[in-house]
Amino acid sequence: MSDISSTAExxxxxxKILKHTTRGVGVITFNNPDKRNAMSLEMWEGFGxxxxxxxxxxxxxxxxxxxxxxxxxxxxxxxxxxxxxxxNAAASEEYARRxxxxxxxxxxYPKPTIACIQGFCLGGGMQVAMLADIRxxxxxxxxxxxxxxxxxxxxxxxxxxxxxxxxPSWARLLMYTGMRIDSAEALxxxxxxxxxxxxxxxxxxxxxxxxxxxxxxxxxxxxKITIAQVLKDESQRDMDAIKAIGNACMDSQDFxxxxxxxxQKRRPKFQGR
Ligand code: COA
Numbered sequence: 001m002s003d004i005s006s007t008a009e010x011x012x013x014x015x016k017i018l019k020h021t022t023r024g025v026g027v028i029t030f031n032n033p034d035k036r037n038a039m040s041l042e043m044w045e046g047f048g049x050x051x052x053x054x055x056x057x058x059x060x061x062x063x064x065x066x067x068x069x070x071x072x073x074x075x076x077x078x079x080x081x082x083x084x085x086x087x088n089a090a091a092s093e094e095y096a097r098r099x100x101x102x103x104x105x106x107x108x109y110p111k112p113t114i115a116c117i118q119g120f121c122l123g124g125g126m127q128v129a130m131l132a133d134i135r136x137x138x139x140x141x142x143x144x145x146x147x148x149x150x151x152x153x154x155x156x157x158x159x160x161x162x163x164x165x166x167x168p169s170w171a172r173l174l175m176y177t178g179m180r181i182d183s184a185e186a187l188x189x190x191x192x193x194x195x196x197x198x199x200x201x202x203x204x205x206x207x208x209x210x211x212x213x214x215x216x217x218x219x220x221x222x223x224k225i226t227i228a229q230v231l232k233d234e235s236q237r238d239m240d241a242i243k244a245i246g247n248a249c250m251d252s253q254d255f256x257x258x259x260x261x262x263x264q265k266r267r268p269k270f271q272g273r
Pocket of ligand 1: 122
């Protein structure tokens with residue numbers, strides 16, 4: 001995958017996490033190809049730092065997550081660290097706390113996110129992909145959660161997203177067997193939204209990101225907030241937040257611009273306010 005970057009890459013975690021921006025799109029690359037982009041604790045923390053930086057960059061309207069090397073998105077947590085950091089419940093708690101804090105940034109991300117998946121997407125990699133708003137994959141990708149093959153529990157957050165995407169039966173089949181499925185099956189069960197030939201994947205993903213970045217940011221934020229509330233238990237839903245973002249849209253300059261551009265038969269230019 002290559003593209004002409006507008007900004008130079010910023011490196012985190014000794015270069016195993018990379019970040020750049022291009023025309024309103026932030027890109028985070030998991031860059032540990034020798035280990036199929038397996039995530040060390042340092043990488044989780046670098047990932048969090050990259051997410052925070054793109055979140056706070058006003059020029060960025062959408063964020064793409066991808067893996068380097070062409071063979072994997074992320075092959076899960078780095079198993080070679082488990083002996084030291086995850087060998088029992090107490091050690092695992094600290095590991096889970098530190099890695100979950102970074103995933104929480106993605107779960108609560110205020111901008112749209114796209115996982116661009118080429119190759120293996122396993123375990124913790126699935127967790128990252130499932131936390132993104134949209135998943136786009138190449139034909140040759142493979143998906144699975146081999147927790148039962150390792151003897152670890154996948155946890156509430158990961159399974160909540162899995163069940164909401166594919167339903168309880170497929171979640172059980174994947175979790176009980178630890179099986180891997182291909183892109184066609186992942187598409188069929190709703191784990192990914194679109195699948196492309198590998199040579200088209202990056203251009204298609206960027207095309208989607210640019211389509212999003214040209215739309216009205218507040219309207220997208222309204223959709224993101226409202227869909228997140230729909231997924232919550234009714235008792236937990238924040239209907240006031242939905243009302244507030246709805247009002248912000250209706251009072252925005254962008255809504256005026258959208259109306260005027262339509263009437264004048266031109267493309268709107270949205271500012272996000
Ligand atoms: N953690 C640590 N190292 C990993 C890794 C992981 N999750 N996934 C792959 N690697 C390493 C391998 O140990 C190997 O290292 P080596 O070159 O020093 O032997 C290297 O990456 C390449 O992996 P390999 O298995 O030779 O490549 P492959 O293309 O045949 O298979 C996978 C790739 C991802 C299918 C396979 O490596 C695998 O099953 N990994 C474990 C996935 C997993 O269980 N994830 C859940 C963790 S919670």
